[in-house]
Amino acid sequence: MRGHRHDRPRMDPRDLWSEALAGVLARPVRSALTTLGTVLGIGTLVITIGVASTAANQIVGRFDALTATSVSVVVPVRAPGSTDPALVPWSGADAVARLAGVESAAALSESDETTSVQVRTNDVVAPGTVTGQTLAVVSATTTLPAAVHGTMASGRFFDAGDVARHDRVAVLGDQAARLLGIDDVRRAPAVFLAGQSFTVIGVLEGIRREPRLSASVILPPTTGADRMGLKNVSRVLVNTSLGAARQVARQAPIALAPGHEEALTVLAPPDLSKARTGVQGDVNGLFLVLGLVSLVVGAIGIANVTLVTVMERVGEIGLRRALGASRRQVAGQFLVESTAIGLLGGVVGAAVGVAVVVSVSGVRQWTPVLDPRLALGAPVAGALVGLLAGLYPSLRAARLEPVDALRSPT
Known part of the structure; x- marks a missing residue:
């Protein structure tokens, strides 16, 4: 008797995260290099915005009193x-x-x-x-x-x-x-x-x-x-x-x-407030493009590595599909993997960015100005980058048919 689609077992979220984590840790060097692109992008953004805010705040102090x-x-x-x-x-x-x-x-x-x-x-x-x-x-x-x-x-x-x-x-x-x-x-x-x-x-x-x-x-x-x-x-x-x-x-x-x-x-x-806003805008405009470019490069890296991973794991995907895994579950596993890499890159990048801003402020004897929303939002941005970067590879993995996947020489 033919089974219905709704009769397929549903994957527990904990199992999904454990499978994704196992996939990331299976190739630690590759995962680390992939994460590096996101670290550079998020770190550059945090440094740019943090240094710009700190420099703009110094206008009142550095302005001729x-x-x-x-x-x-x-x-x-x-x-x-x-x-x-x-x-x-x-x-x-x-x-x-x-x-x-x-x-x-x-x-x-x-x-x-x-x-x-x-x-x-x-x-x-x-x-x-x-x-x-x-x-x-x-x-x-x-x-x-x-x-x-x-x-x-x-x-x-x-x-x-x-x-x-x-x-x-x-x-x-x-x-x-x-x-x-x-x-x-x-x-x-x-x-x-x-x-x-x-x-x-x-x-x-x-x-x-x-x-x-x-x-x-x-x-x-x-x-x-x-x-x-x-x-x-x-x-x-x-x-x-x-x-x-x-x-x-x-x-x-x-x-x-x-x-x-x-x-x-x-x-x-x-009016010093206008001068502060002008300087902050100039600094942001000068370096924000660099941060965005780094972030795009990181996203491309995540997408590329995730796609390569999909091609290397065709046999695993076919086996999972043959054992009853749905297309959504297969896609979800690779999306979680790419999101985890992006999240990790966001956390590390935010930490590095904050450390650089504080260090620069200490050397220049400035008072560091950091918006808490920036430090908290950076990991979320990294996870979002990873999620978007993993969309195409995960969809490609979900389209693989079990028979074709199992017949693949890889």
């Missing part, structure tokens, strides 16, 4: 439609300093008339000799050293008392001090600006922001207004916490000139 946290507000001569030239008061820097995310702020007054002032260390003019230097003269609030990231090389910066008393004191930038031959302010040396004497009370050095101030003479705002005509604030320098610059840039004009904030020009750093 001074630039990323510096905000400048340029103040025009007067507000549109107003006859009062004092658009921003000197106390405006204190208002900005109270904003969230602001670490320091200072107001400056500059003018075209004081960009080139003859500065002398004495009031004696000897014919034929150079007794002075042409320097810029500015006035600033007492918070200027913090705003320009400078330190006092000698003496002190003027304070609120000097401002309130309209003291005729001055602070020199370090380059200005060298040009004038002043390296010690303990004896209260004097400089002469437009025929007026000012006592030098300090030398400011290490000016990282606004380096041109290193060749300037800095006066208190009241003294600058009285003696040099520096009455109005022309710029406000703001230092922010990392990541707060753009928010402060929106709020600072309102704090400085309520009702006339549109008249102010704000210079803020670029």
Whole structure:
């Protein structure tokens, strides 16, 4: 009596996995070499995405922190439609300093008339000799050293008392001090600006922001207004916490000139998130193709080896079919074998990729950035590659008829 198709014994999944594992381990060297292609493909993908993410994350850290946290507000001569030239008061820097995310702020007054002032260390003019230097003269609030990231090389910066008393004191930038031959302010040396004497009370050095101030003479705002005509604030320098610059840039004009904030020009750093995304995209685009090519090569290798295995095991396939194995069971065995090879390659490739990313980050002193989904998804991708690569060989094995397979000389 002819048996029906549904009467054939069904293969237990555990038996299927054990048969597939036995097939893989029967030729360990070939299986290892086949797995190597998937390892290279998955490993390259993990390394590419991991290094790209890590490098992009370093933008904020490697980006010049001074630039990323510096905000400048340029103040025009007067507000549109107003006859009062004092658009921003000197106390405006204190208002900005109270904003969230602001670490320091200072107001400056500059003018075209004081960009080139003859500065002398004495009031004696000897014919034929150079007794002075042409320097810029500015006035600033007492918070200027913090705003320009400078330190006092000698003496002190003027304070609120000097401002309130309209003291005729001055602070020199370090380059200005060298040009004038002043390296010690303990004896209260004097400089002469437009025929007026000012006592030098300090030398400011290490000016990282606004380096041109290193060749300037800095006066208190009241003294600058009285003696040099520096009455109005022309710029406000703001230092922010990392990541707060753009928010402060929106709020600072309102704090400085309520009702006339549109008249102010704000210079803020670029958006670092866009730069990070751009770098990550560039790195991914550069190396992702290499990873995909390696993965395709690995898939072709798995397909080729699986097909060769099918041809070598024609007799085994015929025997299994003669003993009642269905086409689906035969195809399933070879699909499981190719999937197992791909899965193994994915696991090893992911481990190698993670190790390389961590090693590169350690050598470069970076903080490694790895998406857990990448490490967990790599083995799944490897198994999928193996599954797709084994489709054709498994279908070819399933098409073999038992009689033809048993008659095969192989």
